[in-house]
Amino acid sequence: MATRKENIDFNHPVITIRDLYKSFGDLDILKGVSMDLFKGENLVVLGRSGTGKSVLIKIIVGLLQGDSGLVEVLGQNLEGITTKELQSLRQKVGFSFQNSALYDSMTVRENLEFPLVRNKKHLTRKEVQHSIEMVLEAVELSQSINQMPSELSGGQRKRIGIARTLILNPEIMLYDEPTAGLDPLTSIEINKLINEVQEEFKSSSIVITHDLACAKSVGDRIVMLLDGKFERQGKFEEIFDTEDPRVKPFYDYNFTQ
C-alpha cells in the first residue's frame, strides 16, 4: 500500500503563491509570502494568533484580495478573475470555517443540500439524497440528519461543516483552526477525520492551526508564519529543531508542559 507521502505529486502544484502582501490600514499582515501546495499534500500553516494565517486562506478562496503578489489556484490566477469564474473555482475549493458557519435556520440535511442543489442543478432527488448520506457517513454523523445546528456539540458542528464542504467533492480543502475550542479527544477525532478525508477524497489540504498536536497528526509538510513571512518549513521535527525564540516557546508550551 502506498504511503501518504508517495501519493503527493511534487510536479503538480494546485496552489501557487508568490510574494503576497496584505495590509489592513497601517498594519502589515503578510509581507511577501510564497508557497506551493502540491497535489495530494496536507500542508499545515502554523503561527501565533493574529499573524495572518486566516487572512492567507481567505485570499486563496477569494474572500479577501491581496495587495500585491501572485495567487494561482488550480492554475487560475485570482487577479482579474471574473465573478463567474470565481464561483466555479470555489466549487473545487472547500473551506471549513473556524466556527463551522452552519446556516442556523436550516437543518443538517438542508445545510448539506443547499450548496449541492445550487451548484449541481442536474442532480436528481435520489442523487442528492445519496450524496448527503455519503458525506454524513464519512463524518460519522448519519443520525444527525434532521437536527438543527443549535442541537449539535462543537465537535459535531465541525464535522457537519466539513461534510458541507465535502459534498461538492472539492479538489482542495482549506481548514481554518479545525480543532480550536475542542477538547483533546474530539480534537484527535477531527485530526483523524482530516486524514481520512484526504485519503478518501484524494484532496489536497491547507490546515491553519496553532495546535501542534493537530499539526503533527495531519501535516505532510509544515510552514511557520512568522512576522508576515514563511520563515521555516519542513517536517514537524525539522521545524522545531531550533533555538529561535519565536519558535521554541511554541513547542515547549504544547509538549513540555
Added chain:
Amino acid sequence: MYFKNSKRYLIDLANIHRFVIRFFKEVFVGPYEFKEVVKQCYEIGYKSLPLMSVTGFIIGFVFTNQSRPSLQDFGAQAMLPSVIGIAVIRALAPLVTALISSGKVGSQIGAELGSMKVTEQIDAMEVSGINPFKFLVVSRVVATSIMIPILTCYVACVALLGGFLSVHQHEATSFNIFVAEVFNSLSYLDIFSSLIKSVVFGYTIGIVGCYQGYNSNKGTEGVGRAANWAVVMSMFLIFIEELLIAQIIQAIR
C-alpha cells in the same frame, strides 16, 4: 477629527451607492430565487397581519372619533366618510404601514443578516459558490417591495372598517353608503400615488435593513447596531420620501 468623520461619511455614502447599484444589477439577471422570495413574502406579509390588523383598526376608529367633534361644530359630520377616506388612503395607511414595518421587518432583516455576517454564514455561502447577495438581499428587498403595498391595502381596508364602526356608533349608516362616500371623494391618482409610495417605502425598508445587516461587524454589538440603524435610518428616509412624493403628487394634481 472633523475631517476623519467627513471621510467616513463619504465612504459610507459610496458604499450605500454601490450596494443599491448592485441590487439593480442583480435583480434583473437570473437565476431567480423565487422560492426564497415566496418564503420572505410569507415572513414579512403573513406574519405581520395580526399587528397590522390591530393598528389599522385602531387608527381608523380613533381618527374618526377625534375628527367628529370638529366637523360637528360646522354641522358637517356627513363629511366624515370622505375625510376618513382621504386621510386613510392618501397618508395614514401607507405611512403607518411603513413605519410599523420598518420597526418589525427592518429590524428583523438587519439582525438576521447581521448575525449571519458575524458568524461567517454569508462568507460560507460565498465560498460554496452561492451568490449570497442574490439569495439574501435581492429576495428580501423584492419581498418587502411586494408585501408593503399589499399590507398597505389591507391596513387601509381595516382602518376604513374601524372608521365605519365609529360612524355607525352615532348614526345608522349602511356600509354600502359609507364605502360609496369614501370612494366618491377619492381619485385614481390618490390610490395610485399611495401604491407607488408604499412600493418606495417597502424598497427602502428592505434595502436599508439588508445594507445594515450585510455590512455589520464588531460581533454581537454590531448585530444590535445593525438592527437599530435599520429602523432609525429607514424611518428617517420614509418621512423624507413621504414629503417629497406628497409634493410631487400635489404638483401633478
